[in-house]
Amino acid sequence: MSEPTTFPGADAAERAAAMLTAAGMPRMAARVMMALVGSPDEGYSAAELADRLGVSAAAVSGAVRYLQTIHIVHRLSRAGDRRDRYDLIDDGWHSVLTANAPLYAMLADLIDAVADENADAPQSTERAREMSAFFRFFAERMPAFLDEWDAERRVKSGSDQASGTSVVPS
Numbered sequence: 701m702s703e704p705t706t707f708p709g710a711d712a713a714e715r716a717a718a719m720l721t722a723a724g725m726p727r728m729a730a731r732v733m734m735a736l737v738g739s740p741d742e743g744y745s746a747a748e749l750a751d752r753l754g755v756s757a758a759a760v761s762g763a764v765r766y767l768q769t770i771h772i773v774h775r776l777s778r779a780g781d782r783r784d785r786y787d788l789i790d791d792g793w794h795s796v797l798t799a800n801a802p803l804y805a806m807l808a809d810l811i812d813a814v815a816d817e818n819a820d821a822p823q824s825t826e827r828a829r830e831m832s833a834f835f836r837f838f839a840e841r842m843p844a845f846l847d848e849w850d851a852e853r854r855v856k857s858g859s860d861q862a863s864g865t866s867v868v869p870s
Contacts, residue, residue, distance in 0.1 A: 709738040732763040736788045743776050743787030771796055804839035808832040
């Protein structure tokens, strides 16, 4: 492992990665994702990510695999380049939330089933019902929230195009 190479935005990316780690994301996956936020347009190879972060290629490989499974990162193949490159999926968070929205309602149903079978523990049952209600609320509100975001992006994209700035939503 080498010392991390300095890149524009590296300090902010490391702080953001630390926040994501504190929120439960695996540390190396958070660091790789945040490095990709500031990637060149052609993305990074695994070796470039390892160099940027001062870690082994194996650590990057595991993090990239994790980020691919949650549909945040994708592999880019370039003609004439033997190495794969990686970059963030355009609008990846939107896709992740859209795909996971039905899971929250199913999770609520399963938590209710746990509560139903734990009637002899009223405090535990009450906590489970509250958790279930939260997940159900989240599942019901998520589609409207994502629609609102899409509308916001369309408005922003239209105002940027009017001012000569290019923003292309995916």
